[in-house]
Each structure stands twice: as structure tokens, then as C-alpha cells.
Amino acid sequence: MTDDELIWRIAGGSGDGIDSTSQNFAKALMRSGLNVFTHRHYPSRIRGGHTYVEIRASSEEVKSRGDGYNFLVALGDSFARNPKEDAYYGEEEIKPLAENLDELREGGVIVYDSGLLDTDEIENFDERVEENGWHVYDVDLRGIAKEHGREIMRNTAGVGVTAALTGLDTSYVEDLMAEAMGGDILDANLNVLHDAYEHVQEEYDADAHDVAVPTGEHDEEQVLVSGSHGIAYGALDEGCRFISGYPMTPWTDVFTILTNLMPDVGGISEQVEDEIAAASLAVGASHAGAKAMSGSSGGGFSLMSEPLGLAEMTETPLVLVEAMRAGPSTGMPTKPEQADLEHVLYTSQGDSHRVVFAPSNPVECYEQTRKAFQLAYDYQIPVMVLYDQKLSGEHRNVPKSTFDEEPNPSLGSTLTEEELEEQPHGETGIYHRFQHEGEEGVSPRSIPGQSGGRYLATGNEHTPEGHISESPSNRVAQVDRRNEKIEAIRENLDADERQREYGETDAEYGVISWGSHSGTVEEAVERLNDDGHSVKGLSVSEMAPFPKELVAEFIESVDDVLVVEMSSTAQFHGLIQKNLGQYGEKLSSLLKYDGNPFEPAEIVEAVEGHGSGEELSSNTRFEAAAGGD
């Protein structure tokens, strides 16, 4: 944790527009030279409910949400329920203020909309303010908004107040507004911004508190992207021009981004009747010669088991993405969890194989989605990118040059008509598409419409020409060849580093994580080392085929290992043990499944108290290693 950071939280009701406001504010901070990281908390509700976006900004690198926050802008909830419904929803109107107080740091700043909120309705408000040394600014944000425009613009008023109280140059905000809107709406928003800013300058002493916008500078131009952008852009740069899907939170983000890009890049997007169709369309498009992708979240992905198996058996290249949310069944649609790991690794009948990547940040999303396409089209196998609600929506700045990469539209192990002539054919000209022998287990494919390439693709076991067969010798030859691809892919993956190791090389204690909270674990490890502990961390991205040797080396190098994951049944721990059974006595677990992502302090606490048997202070659970320690 650095003191020189702003963690700004804007809270209101779902539908109050805090999402777009916070996006712009994050961009403004990024443009001012800071590193930013956003965290969005929202309920699975249509309107109203307690929702906020948090932006952490620092001159240092930011890899995670922080512990708590230090600046609150509490808007009134314009979608609050009728008071008669109090019994169920509680006092909704005051929630943007009341619900956020527990996590506000000592000395923090509170700006609230006095046009809509009354602190008298909040229990012990004044006492709590005094106790925690909070600085409270009541501003009639709604009044300012209404005076110059419409009530919804109280977001902008909140930003104006923030700028005045933290010393942010409003020109960054003004530029972003001018880029997003024009005419009367822009004028009104600018008036709201300025009026709010000036009001605070006239009425208050901004030096009364210690929270300020830090100053920073970037070495190169930055862009603000989410994990969903990373995945979508990775697909685009690999020549993906066919996307099919069915809406489901949180996968919808990737689907939407790619759908909007497709007309500009000569591609096709299909929103279809269900997820069986979605994945089947991707199989059909890939079979017919396009680079295709589909995806969903847990429930929708359940429906994709069938086409996933078909793609594997017919050796049709297929890339699927799965955005996890808390389950089972409908679960908690807008909350992150990592409990679809086993679902994604093992669904589909038979001895089935797939490659599964689990990126931990937007850059890894980009790189690993690109790798997913390369492996899918080279090895003719389903490749999955597994991420979650957290990574899907959190934005952070990355160098713009990350995306300055050459596109790769190659169809991989696909033949041209000229190349097909050199390949074996049956007596009437059927192409031997599924030859028993192939380099790295791959038998190159043809595309419908090519002369000299016809064959039958079938989900049944089949001969080299694709003819259905239950011959034992053919069966063994085909299974062995398909299995060989996985070994070849494991070797291929070893050529690059996709697992991230950090902390002290010769540490005594290790923390292993996967996916979206790896940045949070990394921050925790840094803190632990700063406090004199000896810790290192490993973030694993290759779920299948699993990087056994590398993980074994890591476990061997330390005395104890804590496996951190958002799952109640320790699925990732189980995956490690399935691959590396001999280390059971070394592996403990830290589990969280309350719907909220880890905070660094929760991991720090678990490591410090390792094996002490003491109760953890938050909704996390420690499970000691099998042998006990």
C-alpha cells in the first residue's frame, strides 16, 4: 500500500450513469500521468441497489484494488424504491452513503449529495466521522446539475467537486467530455463541472484533508482497457472474423466489443438462439474456412459441451472464451468466482482434450487469446480462454504499444489446393484428411470448395478419409495421434513464459494463484516482503496442459505453499494435486467465495497467520495442508 494514492469511489444506484462517469474520470487520471485500476461492484438488479465504481490511482504501478479507499462521492440513488418497500430493500436512498462507510479509510473524504441525502438518517454518522477523522463535504450536487442541465448530470458535479478537493486539473475532464459529446449537452455539463468546482473553492478549504491526486508521468502513451478488450483485440489481431454468441453476463462484454468491430473489419457477428447454436456456428464457420470464436459464462457454457466435443473429434479449430461468475446454476450473475475451472477442464464425454488459458490481466488476455488462436488453428483443437467477471470489467492502463503488433490471419495447418495435390487421396479422390501419422499429431485439413479436398468430418470415430469406422487398429491409431497433439502443445508452450513468478527468489514461503486476482496476490507478496517476511508468488496461466515441471520446481523451492483462489471447494488446489500428488502436505488453501474479489490485506493476513488456527477477519477461509502443519 502506498500513501501516495487516490482510491476514489463513486456510489449510486444501478442506472445512475456512474459507470460512464467513472470511465471518464479514470481516463482523466491516466492522461494526467497516473496508473489506474478500476473495480466495479454492482448488484444483479435492473435498477437501484447498491453499486459503486472504485478507481485506484497512483504514480506507482497498480495491479489490484486496494484495501478500502479514501475518497467517496455518494450520489443519491434516483432509482431508490418506494419507502413502503423498506421491509425488503431497506432505506435505499441513503445506501450510496451508508453502505460505503465501513471500507472508508481513516482520514478519508466524503462528498455527498445534500440535495438527496440526509445524514440524520444514518445511524451514528457524526460519531463515526469524528472517530475516523473523515472530512465531510455536503454539496447539493443535484441542485447544481438541475440549474444548468438535467438531474442525471449530478455525476459531473461530483467530478467537479472531486477535482476541486484533490487538486486535479479539470482540463483533462473537459477534454474527455468534449470528445464524448457536443452542443448543448456539452455546454450544460461543462457548466455543471465548473459551477461545482468553483462552489467548493469558494465554500471550503481543500487543504483541510490529506487526500490529493498524486502526480505522475508515463514513459509512453497509455490506453485504458479491460480484460474483455484484451480478449477481443487478441482475437481481432489473429484474424478472427466470425463471432457467435448469446448474451450472458459477464461474457457479453467480449461479444459486444467484437460485434461492434466486425462491420469495420469485414467480419460477421451472429447473435443466435442459444449457446449450443453459438458454439456450433463457430465450428461451422471454422470448418468452412474462417477464424471463428464463441463464448459464454458458466450456464451458457454448459450448453457448449456438445459442440466442444464435436470440434475435438472432427479436429476443427475452435476458440471459446468462458467468463466465470459465481454459481452453481444462475448463482450470482454479477459477482466473480473461479469455480468453473473443473467445468471447463473436464466437460464433454470421452477422453477429451483441450487447451485452457487463464490470463490474469488485460495484457495477458491479449497475448493468451492470440496464442489460443495459434494453437487452435495449428493443432486443430479447441482452445479456451477462461477468465471471470472481475477481469472482464476492470479497467487499467497499459502502454498503447502493447497493441502495436502484426496481425496473423493464418489458418494454421490448412492446405491450399496446390498443397492438397501432394497429399494422399483415396481411389475416387477423397482426401485423407485424418491420416494416422502427422507431424506433432496434426493431419492438415482442407476447406469445402477446394478441388481435391473433399472428405467427411464426423463426430464418430473415423478412418483417414473420414469414413465412420470401429476398427480397433484404426481407433488406436487415431486416438494416439490426437493425444500426441497435447504432448506437442505442452512442448510448444514451454518455449514461452506464461507463468509469472515474483517476490524473493530464495523465499521460504510460496503463494500460488491463477487468473484475475493474481495482481492482488502480487501486491500482498510485496507488502509481506516489505514487512520482513520471505515470500514469493507464482501466477499460473496454463490450466491445460498443466505446466507440471515449473509448478513442481516452485513448490520444491519453498517450505510451505498457500494456494489462493475464489472457490469454496479448492478446485485449483485440486488441479495442482491431480498433477503433482506428492506435494499434498505442503499445500494449504485460502478460499473466498462471498462474491467479492480478494483485497491484498486478506492474503497478507492469511500468510502471516499460516497454521496459527486463528479465525480470519474477513469472509475468507484457510484450509491447512492435508498432512496438517
Add this chain to the structure above:
Amino acid sequence: MSAFSAIGEERDVAQDEFTPSIEPQPTWCPGCGDYGVLKALKGAMAELGKNPEEILLCTGIGCSGKLNSYFDSYGFHTIHGRSLPVARAAKLANDGVEVIAAGGDGDGYGIGGNHFIHTARENHDMTYIVFNNEVFGLTKGQTSPTSPKGHKSKTQPNGNAKTPIRPLSMSVTAGASYVARTAAVNPNQAKEIIKEAVQHDGFSHIDFLTQCPTWNKDAKQYVPYVDINDSEDYDFDVHDRRSAQEAMHETEDALYEGTVLTGRYFVDDERPSYQEEKRSRGDMPEGNLAERYFEDGDWERSYDFIDRHA
């Protein structure tokens, strides 16, 4: 030069070209209606001058799914009920290919019913042949979506309590722009209908009555049949949706009363295909998408769009 030289190749095509060398003799039961579909399809494609390498035949699972083991072309034997989503995407991605989907009545009207409704609704430019034998054959005779009410089978021992589905009515309501019923016992009509269906721009649905002598012994052999377009007893306009729907309704009822009515029921030449609709909205490239992967040329990349995030 096209990367797909088989597409649009101008040459005479012999019916025998569609007979595979590996398993020229199908394993369907003697007397099975599926032979009739195979013969009509071969004849239609040869007469249309379509060669084996510009055709993609996508099937589901069942006796009907064996079709592409006996029809030599590009084939995709998919999974039960899923031939349509695979087929229509193949057509979108590589639109020069002649895409034909085929499956049984359980496959198309039961497990794949949702795909059937939506593919028809979207009016994809392709042909769908449903082998309708009123029973599940491959799994040994269970009641299917088109089995008559009262049909007894091992899974419906007290007789089917369900009214059979109305395939033609469902198809036209969903949006198919060419709807016909033919029968295996009427190979010439079947061939002509397949030809029309393939040439039609939009979703063509053929409900193909295929007698099952093994598991549906009680059922009719679909003879005698009446060609509803030729018969003087029936008078309706295939271009008029309302009168077509009346004829379909009557045809569906008549089948279970022992009268086999066949023919063209609905033809809408005005409605644009899904491909045309998408192209008119800029939602689909003008050229063949798959072709682009074989051509030299620049590809757009994310960096072209990245400034929106700056």
C-alpha cells in the same frame, strides 16, 4: 484466382460421382425410404451441375445421418439436432459453397427444434431435408415428434398421448421461404423439389416422407400419394401464405387419416435471404469471407482502433 476452384466450375456432372468408393452400398434396411432421398439428391445435384467439391452436406445423427457416408461430397456429420447451426455458419463463412443440411424428424423437429425455428426465421440461403418416418429408427422404434397420437412403442407403451408436430405449418410460421413435402416413393417429384429448393434464394425446407419398414410397420408406405399441385381436388396459391397454410394444415391432418398429400406448399421469392439482409446492413462482407484467408492483402488490427482508449 479463387482458392476454391470447385465452386462454380462449369462441367457436366454424372450422378455416379456422388457414389463413394468406400461404402457404395448403404446399410439402410431393405425397403427403407432413405434410399429414395439419396437417389433424388444425387439426381438433383447432377442435373444442377453441382460437383461434389462445391457441396457441403451437413447431417445430424440417426439413420438419416448416414446420408453423407453414402453421398460423396464435402460432408459434416455433426451431432444430434445440430446440423443447422453448423451448416448455416458454413454458408455465411464460405458462401459459394452449396450447403445442404439433412436429418431425421426427431433430429430436426425434436432435439433440434429450436435451431429449425431460428434458421427458418432467419431465412438462411440453404436447403434442409428432413427424413420424416414418424419414428426413431436408429435407436429401435421409439415414438418421435411426428408419431401419430396413440402410437405405441417401448417408450410409450400406453400409446402416445401427444399430438404430432405440424412440420409444414411450423416451418412457414417460423419464416421458411420455400416449404415442400415429398415422399421416397415419389422419386421424380422428390428430385424436382430438391432442385427447386437448392436454387431457391433463402431457407428451403423439405419434409421428406421416408417409410420405415422395420420400426414403423403399421405406418403407411406413403402410397398412394397425391401431388397437391397437380390434383384437381386441391386449389391453392403457393405464393399466398394464408392459402398455403390452409393446405398445410389439411395435409398434416390427412397424413394421419391415410391420405398422403405432397408437393410445393409455399414459395416466397420476394423475401431477401439472410445473407442479403445482412449485406444490406453492412453486417457481412460483400465477398466470400473464407476466400480472404487465402489472398494476399492487409488485415485490420486492433491498433487501428486503439485511440478510443487513449
